[in-house]
Amino acid sequence: MKPRLRPIQDQTVVLSGATSGIGLETAMLMAEKGARVIIVGRNQEGLDEAVTKVRSHAQMTMMERMQGGGNGDGFSGMAGSQSTMTSVETGGAPYTELEDKIVSMEADVTNFEQVKSVADQVVQRFGRIDTWVNLAAVSEWALFEDTSPDEFHRIIEVNLLGQAYGAMASLPYLKQQTGGGALIFVSSIAGRAPIPYQSAYNASKHGVLGLVETLRQEVKYTESPVSVTAILPASVNTPLFEKARTKIGVE
Incomplete structure (x- = not known):
């Protein structure tokens, strides 16, 4: 059964692990389109910073559309609601609804x-x-033989189990609600074409793709209205690389 997804501006979108990089950019895009956006992370300081950036981006987009008379997004009806909303330094645009x-x-x-x-x-x-x-996702640059069991376990735990837990938590809701929903996994091109010095990362991303293929078969078999998608980015300059531990002598 195919899901009947709502327009983006009517969606509630949860982004797990989205305080930086691809996740943060995705949050900005979703907010720009008017979606309700929930950013999930384990560091409150990072979450606060991310939410501020996304709200500011959405507000600027909203102001540009209001000035240009544009509609079709989730903020279309806000121009006449100033009395219930606070203003900010960027020009007095509505902000409470963004919060x-x-x-x-x-x-x-x-x-x-x-x-x-x-x-x-x-x-x-x-x-x-x-x-x-x-x-x-987390990563580490090291030969397999230089990777400790704890380091290998940590990468698998975040990159594979973290995504599996997200699916376990959300799938029951996605399946039972009217119209169904979408479950998206950000894997990596390394899940198809592994690279050296990334044994745990490669293994975790292969595992994500295996999970995705299994879920696709299962939702089809059970006729569940859920789309299951894997995204396979190539090398992207994100904080993932800056934060990754290295044991190969270069940064």
């Missing part, structure tokens, strides 16, 4: 109970989850 539509929730993706709590809170607050995106 309601763009929020953060703290959770460690390696802790299933915390991830499930996010899903429960989102549904309680917004009524549904339309799209859940798994983005959290």
Whole structure:
């Protein structure tokens, strides 16, 4: 059964691991289109910074559309609602609705109970989850023989189990609600074409693709209205590379 996804401006989108990089850019794009955006991460300071950036980006986009008379997004009706909203230095544009539509929730993706709590809170607050995106990832540059068991485990735990937990927490809601929903996994081209010095990362991304293919078969077999998608970015200059530990003598 194919999902009947709502227009982006009517969606509630959860982005797990989206305080920087591809996740943050995706949050900005979704907010720009008017979606309700929930940014999930394990560091409250990083979450606060990300939410501020996304709200500011959405506000600037909204102001440009209001000045140009544009409609068709989730903020179309806000121009006449100034009396219920505060203003900010960028020109007095409505901001309260952005505070309601763009929020953060703290959770460690390696802790299933915390991830499930996010899903429960989102549904309680917004009524549904339309799209859940798994983005959290860590990496390390090292020969396999120089990678400790703890280091290997940590990468698998975040990159593979973190995405599996996101699916476990969101799938029941996506399946049961009217119209279904979308479940998106950000894997990597390394899941198809592994690169040296990235054994744990490669393994985790291969695992994500295996999970995606399995879920696709299962939602088809059970006739569940859920789309399951894998995104395979190539090398992208994000903080993932800056934060990755290295044991190969170069930064």
